[in-house]
Amino acid sequence: MGEFELINQYFKRDTSGSSVVLGVxxxxxxxxxxxxxxxxxxxxxxxADVHFPADGDPEAIAERALCVSLSDLAAMGAKPLWFxxxxxxxxxxxxxxxxxxxxxxxxxxxxxxxxxxxxxxxxPLSISVQVMGxxxxxxxxxxxxxxVGDLLFVSGTLGDGAAALAVLNGSIKVDDESSQYLSGRYYxxxxxxxxxxxxxxxxxxxxxxxxxxxxxxxxxxxxxSVAATVFVERLPLSSAILKCAATPQQYQWAxxxxxxxxxxxxxxxxxxxxxxxxxxxxxxxxxxxxxxEGKGVHCRLIDHPFEIEGTGYNHFD
Amino acid sequence: MGEFELINQYFKRDTSGSSVVLGVxxxxxxxxxxxxxxxxxxxxxxxADVHFPADGDPEAIAERALCVSLSDLAAMGAKPLWFxxxxxxxxxxxxxxxxxxxxxxxxxxxxxxxxxxxxxxxxPLSISVQVMGxxxxxxxxxxxxxxVGDLLFVSGTLGDGAAALAVLNGSIKVDDESSQYLSGRYYxxxxxxxxxxxxxxxxxxxxxxxxxxxxxxxxxxxxxSVAATVFVERLPLSSAILKCAATPQQYQWAxxxxxxxxxxxxxxxxxxxxxxxxxxxxxxxxxxxxxxEGKGVHCRLIDHPFEIEGTGYNHFD
Numbered sequence: 001m002g003e004f005e006l007i008n009q010y011f012k013r014d015t016s017g018s019s020v021v022l023g024v025x026x027x028x029x030x031x032x033x034x035x036x037x038x039x040x041x042x043x044x045x046x047x048a049d050v051h052f053p054a055d056g057d058p059e060a061i062a063e064r065a066l067c068v069s070l071s072d073l074a075a076m077g078a079k080p081l082w083f084x085x086x087x088x089x090x091x092x093x094x095x096x097x098x099x100x101x102x103x104x105x106x107x108x109x110x111x112x113x114x115x116x117x118x119x120x121x122x123x124p125l126s127i128s129v130q131v132m133g134x135x136x137x138x139x140x141x142x143x144x145x146x147x148v149g150d151l152l153f154v155s156g157t158l159g160d161g162a163a164a165l166a167v168l169n170g171s172i173k174v175d176d177e178s179s180q181y182l183s184g185r186y187y188x189x190x191x192x193x194x195x196x197x198x199x200x201x202x203x204x205x206x207x208x209x210x211x212x213x214x215x216x217x218x219x220x221x222x223x224x225s226v227a228a229t230v231f232v233e234r235l236p237l238s239s240a241i242l243k244c245a246a247t248p249q250q251y252q253w254a255x256x257x258x259x260x261x262x263x264x265x266x267x268x269x270x271x272x273x274x275x276x277x278x279x280x281x282x283x284x285x286x287x288x289x290x291x292x293e294g295k296g297v298h299c300r301l302i303d304h305p306f307e308i309e310g311t312g313y314n315h316f317d
Numbered sequence: 318m319g320e321f322e323l324i325n326q327y328f329k330r331d332t333s334g335s336s337v338v339l340g341v342x343x344x345x346x347x348x349x350x351x352x353x354x355x356x357x358x359x360x361x362x363x364x365a366d367v368h369f370p371a372d373g374d375p376e377a378i379a380e381r382a383l384c385v386s387l388s389d390l391a392a393m394g395a396k397p398l399w400f401x402x403x404x405x406x407x408x409x410x411x412x413x414x415x416x417x418x419x420x421x422x423x424x425x426x427x428x429x430x431x432x433x434x435x436x437x438x439x440x441p442l443s444i445s446v447q448v449m450g451x452x453x454x455x456x457x458x459x460x461x462x463x464x465v466g467d468l469l470f471v472s473g474t475l476g477d478g479a480a481a482l483a484v485l486n487g488s489i490k491v492d493d494e495s496s497q498y499l500s501g502r503y504y505x506x507x508x509x510x511x512x513x514x515x516x517x518x519x520x521x522x523x524x525x526x527x528x529x530x531x532x533x534x535x536x537x538x539x540x541x542s543v544a545a546t547v548f549v550e551r552l553p554l555s556s557a558i559l560k561c562a563a564t565p566q567q568y569q570w571a572x573x574x575x576x577x578x579x580x581x582x583x584x585x586x587x588x589x590x591x592x593x594x595x596x597x598x599x600x601x602x603x604x605x606x607x608x609x610e611g612k613g614v615h616c617r618l619i620d621h622p623f624e625i626e627g628t629g630y631n632h633f634d
Contacts, residue, residue, distance in 0.1 A: 021355055021454070022457070025540075026393070026459055027359060027392035027523075027525060028357040028389050028390060028393040029357070029358050030355045030393070030452065031358065032355055033350050038349055039347070039350055040346070040347055041348065041433065041449075042344060042345045042434060043401045043434050043436050045405060045436045045438045047405065047439075051438075072344040073344075073345060076344050076345040076347070084358065086360050086362045086403065086445040088364065088443060116358065117359060121362045121368075122367065123367060123441065123443065124441045126405060126441075128362075130360070130401060130434075130447050137338070140347055142339060207344060208344060223343070
């Protein structure tokens with residue numbers, strides 16, 4: 001048995017009693033999609049020293065790789081079922097693989113999905129995860145469903161991913177509690193799957209905030225042929241961010257920082273009261289703006305155009 | 318728009334009117350699996366200079382990457398529906414990507430599957446393809462279905478992949494016609510999808526021959542807890558192989574050479590007459606042996622044990 005076949009042992013788990021008819025170990029896996037559901041899929045590749053530090057903690061790298069992909073299922077309102085892993089490794093380092101598989105299966109358990117296939121090859125470290133989930137036809141939250149008059153919401157807080165990077169690369173200093181919170185947000189992003197299940201019948205469009213709010217909201221605007229206005233003073237910010245930077249920096253992180261993996265979604269007038277009731281009852285989301293005629297994302301701070309740093313523009317088409 | 322977003326344009330095609338509810342360009346693709354079918358999936362990663370020459374023809378590389386994965390669907394008796402592509406490129410070379418996408422979509426058209434997602438990243442050249450297909454429950458050809466008394470068959474001819482490599486690396490010389498045939502078999506492997514659809518109701522087990530007949534048949538034996546005997550003189554060989562090497566070499570290529578992507582399958586006594594009728598009517602398959610009690614693959618040449626080169630053994634557990 002070759003070293004890579006030994007390595008593959010770390011990725012075998014019992015899948016009996018689940019939707020997995022035939023798991024890892026044949027030419028294909030065989031999967032049973034729940035009746036009347038559509039299949040939602042998404043692929044993400046993470047490369048060492050591009051998307052994560054090559055010498056980073058393998059448990060955290062694995063967890064993050066799966067969670068980042070699951071965030072795409074959340075953005076579609078899909079329920080995770082299965083994933084595959086194409087893993088390229090420079091060497092068959094058993095300690096690394098053991099830790100990686102621990103992180104991977106911890107995240108898989110947390111979010112209820114099963115590893116159903118993959119390939120392990122020798123080469124420069126790279127992780128490609130394909131997630132598969134189920135979604136009720138007509139409940140999928142596409143980017144193209146936003147309409148003029150809809151309100152705009154985001155889940156959780158924004159800018160933590162960007163602030164975490166600034167802390168990690170030493171460009172800002174924060175107290176221990178904030179540092180711990182921010183690095184947790186960066187290394188252990190939480191795909192908003194439960195929130196997405198609640199919202200799927202109510203939201204007209206959704207996207208996950210991976211490249212920054214303005215860029216990602218721009219995709220909703222383009223796909224829906226509408227414009228969006230973001231009221232910058234309403235942006236939800238964590239107490240860590242409020243403590244560690246001045247206001248303009250906080251807003252820049254929240255508007256253009258990536259790696260937040262929150263959901264940005266729109267709600268049609270008929271459903272707004274219901275969403276606001278859910279928020280009043282504890283749903284973790286904030287109304288930050290509205291959908292209007294036109295194109296692009298427009299930011300306003302207390303009724304004045306707000307310029308997004310780096311672009312030189314206060315809108316983004 | 319970044320260079321990699323431009324590159325992604327090469328992978329967009331109209332998917333309307335198909336099983337693709339929502340194609341490339343949202344957080345997830347949405348797919349409609351035919352009613353009452355199971356989903357069959359398989360992933361393969363090909364790395365430059367490990368699985369293909371980095372400076373090879375990008376059209377052929379793409380075609381081969383997809384066909385090799387489709388061969389896994391054939392081995393399960395599944396019908397191809399969709400695939401995703403995780404492509405890592407050292408640079409955004411438009412000519413390369415254009416040729417790659419041409420080869421990819423030619424193969425996709427030939428075998429009737431749609432590109433439904435992917436990710437393009439910058440790094441060392443690597444291609445990870447995940448294929449997805451549908452299979453009737455109870456018609457899937459698993460590795461574990463072989464039983465004592467079954468007969469053993471292979472499709473097409475064996476050893477062409479190994480002979481092609483020997484020609485390509487210059488270790489043997491052949492006439493132009495044979496050279497063209499062999500390099501075609503290497504660069505354009507044909508997944509035996511149509512043959513697999515015919516066999517799915519009749520075969521008890523199947524695998525595709527990617528690592529060599531003896532190794533792959535060994536997986537059937539292990540999964541089914543049986544042994545197999547291969548009658549070496551019955552191995553189907555192409556006229557190119559018959560012309561370019563002596564008998565022992567021909568048999569070694571056919572038994573242990575990889576990259577053939579033919580199907581090796583077993584048939585229970587109740588279905589043997591029907592399979593032999595199909596073969597008499599033109600089905601491209603040959604009876605090469607039988608399934609027996611015990612373990613491992615045993616090769617015999619005209620009633621004598623035949624030793625498989627490199628292993629020093631005449632069986633392979």
